[in-house]
Structures are given as structure tokens and as C-alpha cells.
Amino acid sequence: MASRIPLVLAAALLLSPWPAALAEAPQAARQVEPNTLVPEGVVRYAPTGFPDRIVATPLQDAATGFSVSWRTGVAVESPVLEIAVAKESPDQWDGDVPPRRVVAATRALAAGNGSAHHHRAVVDGLQPGTLYAWRVQGDRTWSPWRQLRTAAPAGTPLEFLYIGDTQNKNASLVTRVMHEAVRHAPRANLALFAGDLVSEAVDDDEWGEWFDATGPLATMAFAPAPGNHEFFEEFEDTPQERRVLGEQWKHHFAFPGNGATGVKDTTYWFDYQGIRFAVIDGTSALDLDAGPAQTRWLDEVLSGNPHRWSIVLIHQPFYSPRANRENRELRETLLPVIERHRVDLVLQGHDHVYGRRGGERGAPPVYTVSVAGPKQYRLSDDARHTMSPVGEDTQLFQVLRLDGDRLSYEARTATGRLYDAFALIDGGDGGKRLEERDQDRIGERMCSRPHAPGGRADRCWE
Incomplete structure (x- = not known):
């Protein structure tokens, strides 16, 4: 019986119109691709309680800090950024000392995907050439921890x-x-x-x-x-x-x-x-x-x-x-x-x-x-x-x-x-x-x- 299975499958494929249909399908005319992958009428990027569009930019002296911007829904006002020197351990506390907290300034923006709050936190006073772990706050939630290294002293590759x-x-x-x-x-x-x-x-x-x-x-x-x-x-x-x-x-x-x-x-x-x-x-x-x-x-x-x-x-x-x-x-x-x-x-x-x-x-x-x-x-x-x-x-x-x-x-x-x-x-x-x-x-x-x-x-x- 086992030896008949390939024959049965082969017969089914030969009888199926699917391969022939594929072979005979005319090649579609090339269309200009839309500028975004979001179909018309679909909301893909609505702001929510979860932080998104998270981006760090350097301070004037990039060795001592950076600024972070992010977006949430309007329910989030003046959230905080948490930052600590990155460690091998998942525990980002330093003994009993919690990560540093920086309160963000918040501005509203009404855009095509709805009203949002945009937040920015200035993180200064950091050590040069140091890897930091940081995350930003949303509505009862946080972003994943990220890592960013400050600029090292001049002369470092x-x-x-x-x-x-x-x-x-x-x-x-x-x-x-x-x-x-x-x-x-x-x-x-x-x-x-x-x-x-x-x-x-x-x-x-x-x-x-x-x-x-x-x-x-x-x-x-x-x-x-x-x-x-x-x-x-x-x-x-x-x-x-x-x-x-x-x-x-x-x-x-x-x-x-x-x-x-x-x-x-x-x-x-x-x-x-x-x-x-x-x-x-x-x-x-x-x-x-x-x-x-x-x-x-x-x-x-x-x-x-x-x-x-x-x-x-x-x-x-x-x-x-x-x-x-x-x-x-x-x-x-x-x-x-x-x-x-x-x-x-x-x-x-x-x-x-x-x-x-x-x-x-x-x-x-x-x-x-x-x-x-x-x-x-x-x-x-x-x-x-x-x-x-x-x-x-x-x-x-x-x-x-x-x-x-x-x-x-x-x-x-x-x-x-x-x-x-x-x-x-x-x-x-x-x-x-x-x-x-x-x-x-x-x-x-x-x-x-x-x-x-x-x-x-x-x-x-x-």
C-alpha cells in the first residue's frame, strides 16, 4: 500500500488544474508600488499606550549624554525614562539603588493616525565611552530596554x-x-x-x-x-x-x-x-x-x-x-x-x-x-x-x-x-x-x- 502513495499523489497532481493554471497565467503588468505598505483605509500606526518611535539624538557633548524622544497615546503625560549603566545581569539596579529616572516633557500632536503625545527626555551627566541601558514609559507599560554607548574621549577609534x-x-x-x-x-x-x-x-x-x-x-x-x-x-x-x-x-x-x-x-x-x-x-x-x-x-x-x-x-x-x-x-x-x-x-x-x-x-x-x-x-x-x-x-x-x-x-x-x-x-x-x-x-x-x-x-x- 505504501508504494501506491506516490502514484496516487502524482495522479492527483496530473488531474488538478492548479499547475496548468499557474503555467498559463499571463504575466501581470508592472505597477508602481505604493509609497507605504499600509492599504488605503487601514490604520496601522495609531498611537497607543505602548511607547513607539523611540529615538536618541546626541547632546552637544555626546560623551556626556543624549536626548530621547518617543510617542504614545494622549493618556500618557510626563512619563519617565529610566537609565542605568548596562550590566551582564538582567537586574539593572545597582544594589539597592534603582535606575536613574528622568521626567520627560510632553507635547501633543494631532496627525493622520490620531492624536498623540510626544515626549522627550534629556539625559545628561553621563560617563564617556560607557554603555547604558535605558527604557521609556507608556501607559502602565514600558518599552523594551535598549542600550546606547556614549561617545568616548577623542582619540578612541x-x-x-x-x-x-x-x-x-x-x-x-x-x-x-x-x-x-x-x-x-x-x-x-x-x-x-x-x-x-x-x-x-x-x-x-x-x-x-x-x-x-x-x-x-x-x-x-x-x-x-x-x-x-x-x-x-x-x-x-x-x-x-x-x-x-x-x-x-x-x-x-x-x-x-x-x-x-x-x-x-x-x-x-x-x-x-x-x-x-x-x-x-x-x-x-x-x-x-x-x-x-x-x-x-x-x-x-x-x-x-x-x-x-x-x-x-x-x-x-x-x-x-x-x-x-x-x-x-x-x-x-x-x-x-x-x-x-x-x-x-x-x-x-x-x-x-x-x-x-x-x-x-x-x-x-x-x-x-x-x-x-x-x-x-x-x-x-x-x-x-x-x-x-x-x-x-x-x-x-x-x-x-x-x-x-x-x-x-x-x-x-x-x-x-x-x-x-x-x-x-x-x-x-x-x-x-x-x-x-x-x-x-x-x-x-x-x-x-x-x-x-x-x-x-x-x-x-x-
Whole structure:
């Protein structure tokens, strides 16, 4: 009897219309994927008593503390954050001393998924280079314990990430980039984002998916720059039209509060393990007349830098690699300050391609543009002649490492392959020099599609 079972199954399969139906089914026409995985009419990201959208951002001195923001339903008011030096034991108390408690400030926000309370706690007075365990409170509940290491003293080796625009289809297509980034930077405690985190500044589903997509980086402090998509157009198509910063940006992140006059919600600086980081708001500089104020501020920030290294993070590139884009106002105001202070790296986004420029005469500044999300544009002819390497149709992340007199940079694809690599070497009185790394790099990638799936010839992918 046992020997008949395969024959019976085979006969059943032969008689079944299922395999034939599969074989004869016509191939579906390619559709442009929605920007979120949330079906229309479905509520996926409603605020509840459980804390979510938990994110840490560095204080001005990242060695001594960080701020934490999170979201809950409106029943939660002034919750607390608990923090202790992380231990091998599950018991986070130190003998009879409970974890330190920090009371959060709370603000309300009514968004597309309902009214929420957003909380932020400033955790200061910490020890440098120390791993802390912490959690945040909700309604009769807590978040899981998380761990975050404060910045170590200058001179300690550092590993961190730089992520270009995520913007579109975060849950669907950016998540894999974040997982791959963690694989290649397992010791990173800091992640820089070059703006356009989401596509619509006030779309709460998009923000929910961005926090989901960046979940693999939960052990890192985040330092994002604002992009133009963190703003929305008020009074659109009228003489009063203007750009306005979305409330989600202001509620989701707690920055040091040391930014330029008039743009303190979108500019800031901090010191992290021997590097001074300055974050600029390119949108306000280009569209809201904030360029002169940021220029004066950036000059002061860089003039007071006690460290050997400096990095500027901005969304819009000073030299755009995408066709038909020109950011002349940035070059006229902010660029002379960057050049005069010999900033080491200028990390940028906005143009949805890859390009590196600078290092003339083998010295900084070096300007890079990258993209992590699936929206992919096309390179300009000028970029092909003035930048190297360049790339299209490629999701990327960047791993940077500072070790002594060497600041190294790697751009890797979503599958982990090395796309670009170089190092800046500090020779002391002789200044810094750029050292190329060609080994193991793949060739430049160009778009082979005549147009994106939606039909646009100026894009390689939607």
C-alpha cells in the first residue's frame, strides 16, 4: 500500500488544474508600488499606550549624554525614562539603588493616525565611552530596554554610518539597506541621515514606516539633517505660497538647541569622539532666506572646533550631480566658510544618485552625494566629468571609521558590495591628504532602463 502513495499523489497532481493554471497565467503588468505598505483605509500606526518611535539624538557633548524622544497615546503625560549603566545581569539596579529616572516633557500632536503625545527626555551627566541601558514609559507599560554607548574621549577609534535620502517606500525597500548597514558596521554608535527621511512631511504612515525601517539601527544615536521633503507647501499656487517645516520633524527629534538664529529646529552641532559635526538646513538657506544666518553660525561653530576633524551634513549638494539642478546660493554663502575652514567631509543627499567630488590636490574638503531609498534619478553630463566615482540605479549606505590620524570612508550597495572607498590621512603640520582605495570596488553602475516604471524618463526608478 505504501508504494501506491506516490502514484496516487502524482495522479492527483496530473488531474488538478492548479499547475496548468499557474503555467498559463499571463504575466501581470508592472505597477508602481505604493509609497507605504499600509492599504488605503487601514490604520496601522495609531498611537497607543505602548511607547513607539523611540529615538536618541546626541547632546552637544555626546560623551556626556543624549536626548530621547518617543510617542504614545494622549493618556500618557510626563512619563519617565529610566537609565542605568548596562550590566551582564538582567537586574539593572545597582544594589539597592534603582535606575536613574528622568521626567520627560510632553507635547501633543494631532496627525493622520490620531492624536498623540510626544515626549522627550534629556539625559545628561553621563560617563564617556560607557554603555547604558535605558527604557521609556507608556501607559502602565514600558518599552523594551535598549542600550546606547556614549561617545568616548577623542582619540578612541570610532565607527559611524552616513545614510542618503530614504524618502520613498521605506518599509518595503529601505529596510534591507539598514540591515545590511548594521552587518558592515557592527560597532557603530552614530547614524547620520542626509535629509528627506520621508516623502510627505505630514504623512504619519510614512513616518511610522521610517521608524520601522530604521529599527535595525536602534542601538545608535541618530543625527538627521532636514530635507526639502520635511517641509510642505503652505498656500500652494497662491502669491502667499511658502515652505513650512512639518510638525512631525519638530516632535520626533530632540536636538541640542544650539542652531542658527531663526532655524534652531533644523540646525545644530555636536562633538563626537574627536569630530565636530555641523548640520545645516539647505532648504531654509535656499527658500527661506536663512543662508546668511547659517553662514555666520557655521563660521563660529567651525572657528571654535578644538578637534582635528570636522564634518558638515546638509541635504542639498553644493555641486549637484543631477541634471538641471543648481544650488548657486549655497555656494555663494556657505561654501566659502567650508573651504576656508578646510572641512574634511561634506555629506549630502537630495539628488538620488551617487557622486564624489573634491580632494583637489589630494586634500579636503571632499563632497559626497548618496541615496539609500528606491527613488533613483539620472546623472548630469557635468557630473560624469567632474565627479568620480558616480552611480545610478543603486541603493547605498556609507560606513566611516576614524582611527588615529586616518578617517576612512566606504560606500556600499544594498547587497554589501564596495562601491567607493578612500581615506583622509592627517599628516600633522603638512595637512591632510586623500588616499584612494581601489581594491575590491565594483565598477560604476548606470541605469539601463529607458524610463522608470511610472513612465518618467528623468528617473530610473520610482
